[in-house]
Amino acid sequence: MTIAVMKTKAEQALTEAFEVNAAKLPGSTAVSEARRDAIGKFSASGLPHRRIEEWKYTDLRNAMKDTLAVSVDDAVKVTIADVIVALGALAHVDAHRITFVNGRYRADLSDLAGAEGIEVTPLAAALRTAPPKVAAGLTAVGAAEDAVITLNTAFMTDGAIVRIAPEASLAKPVLMVFLRAGAEGRFTAVRNVISAGEASTSTLIEAHVALPGASLEGQMNALTGLTAAKGAHVTHIKIAADFGKAVHLSNWDVTLEAHAVYRGFQYTSGQSLARNQIAVRYDGEGGKLDLSGAFLVRGTEHVDTTLVVDHAVPRCESRELFKGVLDNNGRGIFQGKIIVRPHAQKTDGKQMAQALMLSPDAEFDSKPELEIYADDVICGHGSTSAELEEDMLFYCKSRGIPDNEARALLIESFIGEALDKVEHEGVREALSTMARDWLSAAEKHK
Amino acid sequence: MLEIKNLHVKLADEDRVILKGVDLVVPKGEVHAIMGPNGSGKSTLSYVIAGRDGYEVTEGDILWNGESVLGMEPDERAAKGVFLAFQYPMEIPGVAGLTFLRTALNALRKKRGEDEMNTAAFMKLVKEKGAKLNIDVEMLKRPVNVGFSGGEKKRSEILQMAMLEPTLCVLDETDSGLDIDALRVVSEGVNALRSKDRAFLVITHYQRLLNHIVPDKVHVLANGRIQKTGGKELALELEKLGYAGFTGKAA
Numbered sequence: 001m002t003i004a005v006m007k008t009k010a011e012q013a014l015t016e017a018f019e020v021n022a023a024k025l026p027g028s029t030a031v032s033e034a035r036r037d038a039i040g041k042f043s044a045s046g047l048p049h050r051r052i053e054e055w056k057y058t059d060l061r062n063a064m065k066d067t068l069a070v071s072v073d074d075a076v077k078v079t080i081a082d083v084i085v086a087l088g089a090l091a092h093v094d095a096h097r098i099t100f101v102n103g104r105y106r107a108d109l110s111d112l113a114g115a116e117g118i119e120v121t122p123l124a125a126a127l128r129t130a131p132p133k134v135a136a137g138l139t140a141v142g143a144a145e146d147a148v149i150t151l152n153t154a155f156m157t158d159g160a161i162v163r164i165a166p167e168a169s170l171a172k173p174v175l176m177v178f179l180r181a182g183a184e185g186r187f188t189a190v191r192n193v194i195s196a197g198e199a200s201t202s203t204l205i206e207a208h209v210a211l212p213g214a215s216l217e218g219q220m221n222a223l224t225g226l227t228a229a230k231g232a233h234v235t236h237i238k239i240a241a242d243f244g245k246a247v248h249l250s251n252w253d254v255t256l257e258a259h260a261v262y263r264g265f266q267y268t269s270g271q272s273l274a275r276n277q278i279a280v281r282y283d284g285e286g287g288k289l290d291l292s293g294a295f296l297v298r299g300t301e302h303v304d305t306t307l308v309v310d311h312a313v314p315r316c317e318s319r320e321l322f323k324g325v326l327d328n329n330g331r332g333i334f335q336g337k338i339i340v341r342p343h344a345q346k347t348d349g350k351q352m353a354q355a356l357m358l359s360p361d362a363e364f365d366s367k368p369e370l371e372i373y374a375d376d377v378i379c380g381h382g383s384t385s386a387e388l389e390e391d392m393l394f395y396c397k398s399r400g401i402p403d404n405e406a407r408a409l410l411i412e413s414f415i416g417e418a419l420d421k422v423e424h425e426g427v428r429e430a431l432s433t434m435a436r437d438w439l440s441a442a443e444k445h446k
Numbered sequence: 447m448l449e450i451k452n453l454h455v456k457l458a459d460e461d462r463v464i465l466k467g468v469d470l471v472v473p474k475g476e477v478h479a480i481m482g483p484n485g486s487g488k489s490t491l492s493y494v495i496a497g498r499d500g501y502e503v504t505e506g507d508i509l510w511n512g513e514s515v516l517g518m519e520p521d522e523r524a525a526k527g528v529f530l531a532f533q534y535p536m537e538i539p540g541v542a543g544l545t546f547l548r549t550a551l552n553a554l555r556k557k558r559g560e561d562e563m564n565t566a567a568f569m570k571l572v573k574e575k576g577a578k579l580n581i582d583v584e585m586l587k588r589p590v591n592v593g594f595s596g597g598e599k600k601r602s603e604i605l606q607m608a609m610l611e612p613t614l615c616v617l618d619e620t621d622s623g624l625d626i627d628a629l630r631v632v633s634e635g636v637n638a639l640r641s642k643d644r645a646f647l648v649i650t651h652y653q654r655l656l657n658h659i660v661p662d663k664v665h666v667l668a669n670g671r672i673q674k675t676g677g678k679e680l681a682l683e684l685e686k687l688g689y690a691g692f693t694g695k696a697a
């Protein structure tokens with residue numbers, strides 16, 4: 001059955017933009033075909049809307065009425081100094097750096113010197129030259145039917161292909177910088193494909209930041225596919241911090257082989273609309289997942305975290321902790337689904353989402369879902385939403401701490417519990433600084 | 447000097463009147479005790495001095511060093527030297543005791559026009575003052591009061607007082623929940639702070655604390671007013687006879 005739906009302006013424009021830009025998008029014939037196939041799927045489905053269960057709280061069709069010009073071959077002048085300014089507190093993190101400006105790899109802004117045990121290739125180059133079988137793998141990351149992912153396949157311009165050698169232990173994190181620059185807002189699609197070799201140890205950071213002075217608007221569609229091979233230890237962090245007008249659509253598609261240990265963390269602030277989807281699948285027994293995040297929301301911003309953790313095999317562990325601070329008319333959404341397949345005995349899964357409400361007009365919707373088909377499992381979830389406690393505020397103030405500082409102290413301590421999940425000290429401190437700056441900006445806001 | 451003049455206090459969102467004309471003067475250098483039956487308004491008095499929301503002063507005034515504190519925010523009062531050791535100290539999950547103490551100390555120093563204290567100097571001071579109260583630095587790395595025993599909470603209140611060096615110290619039932627040894631430690635901590643520049647208001651239900659912290663005067667609060675004022679022997683008298691004579695009810 002097909003239901004004829006009127007296409008919105010954005011849906012129409014995206015389909016048309018594909019036709020106009022198809023020739024400029026990087027890739028071999030096989031890749032072009034995959035792109036064409038994906039835009040076909042998108043044209044049929046359109047943007048996800050509230051009548052689709054998983055998008056009940058985030059009506060993308062309604063929120064993204066217009067689309068910006070598609071980013072294909074921007075040449076914006078950006079210097080290393082600019083990148084450092086845009087990175088802010090993150091610039092202090094000692095890391096191998098690969099930089100993309102408006103979705104294009106920039107060798108002049110990247111520094112991978114001395115990186116041992118890893119191989120980093122820009123996606124665009126691989127899309128052009130990879131043999132059909134490899135290209136097929138690059139175009140088939142994530143759920144093929146997901147509308148945001150079909151758009152990503154159709155429009156991806158670049159990204160990082162990162163291969164961590166088996167047994168390698170990276171001394172420094174790999175920082176992938178996605179910089180939004182230029183006076184004109186862009187629709188940008190990037191894709192990263194990461195494979196961590198057996199028993200390797202690595203830290204990968206994706207930073208989505210904007211250059212001061214860049215157009216306030218931007219639409220980012222970012223997809224990262226990650227596979228952690230047997231016994232690999234991977235720390236994977238995404239930081240998306242913008243000026244409050246941008247759209248950030250993100251997908252992580254993670255596969256964990258036996259005894260892989262994966263620590264994922266996402267920090268989101270300053271997005272007018274963010275949808276962070278994370279799908280994790282266990283492909284071997286003994287895998288461990290620790291997924292957490294912090295989101296800071298004010299004005300009319302909207303941040304949605306939607307997870308699906310698929311315990312497809314026995315004896316795996318999952319932990320999730322997401323904490324959000326919501327001010328003004330901000331809205332936070334947490335949807336966490338844990339699936340335990342029939343034979344996935346001895347699964348141990350726990351999930352928690354917590355919101356701190358700074359305003360009576362803020363809203364937090366939390367929908368934990370446990371789909372358990374095995375009987376010998378430990379699974380639990382919880383969700384809280386609370387205001388700052390007057391008693392605690394009074395206690396702080398009675399000790400001489402002014403109201404604004406007392407509030408900041410209590411908010412920081414709330415969000416700090418999530419930030420503490422980040423084991424890398426430099427990154428954790430950078431995130432604390434960013435959260436503190438967000439709070440003091442709130443003070444100026446008043 | 448603390449001067450409480452004809453203080454009337456009601457609950458802000460109820461019609462209940464709790465204090466009905468309290469008059470009290472505590473000169474600097476003196477320790478005054480307030481005793482009284484449960485529910486007589488002792489904690490209410492301490493909260494109104496510190497500036498907690500939820501209470502309304504309908505009449506009267508509270509002056510500290512000649513200045514009314516009623517219009518001041520709690521942190522401004524703290525900057526003027528007011529300190530309340532809570533009957534039930536609050537727990538603050540996620541804020542380490544050291545962070546809390548240092549934030550408070552530096553906020554007060556800033557308000558008093560002094561420089562922030564650096565980490566090394568701060569740590570030295572905390573260790574020194576903590577040792578006197580049997581408080582280990584490890585305990586202060588934990589979140590404020592979270593998971594502390596009753597006695598630990600009270601000792602940590604006194605440590606805060608020792609660190610912040612207030613000039614008006616209000617202690618609300620600091621003795622409750624303390625065993626004999628803890629009582630001695632806490633009392634020694636308080637006594638060490640006694641000086642000609644400081645006034646103390648020690649609220650207690652039992653006389654036993656006053657064996658350790660010997661007061662200059664004892665006041666009996668009942669039925670919303672100070673019913674009687676005397677020397678330290680009044681406490682012993684109350685211990686023997688109870689508060690029946692002041693409440694009109696048998697003890």
Ligand SMILES: Nc1ncnc2c1ncn2[C@@H]1O[C@H](COP(=O)(O)OP(=O)(O)O)[C@@H](O)[C@H]1O
Nearest residue numbers: 457464482483484485486487488489490491500
């Ligand atoms: N915030 C409040 N809300 C409701 N009742 C209160 C509040 N504060 C005090 N009271 C009431 O006022 C009376 C005095 O309480 P309190 O000052 O705690 O007495 P004390 O410390 O002498 O035991 C009690 O009856 C108590 O229940």
Ligand SMILES: [Mg+2]
Nearest residue numbers: 488489533619
């Ligand atoms: Mg009391």
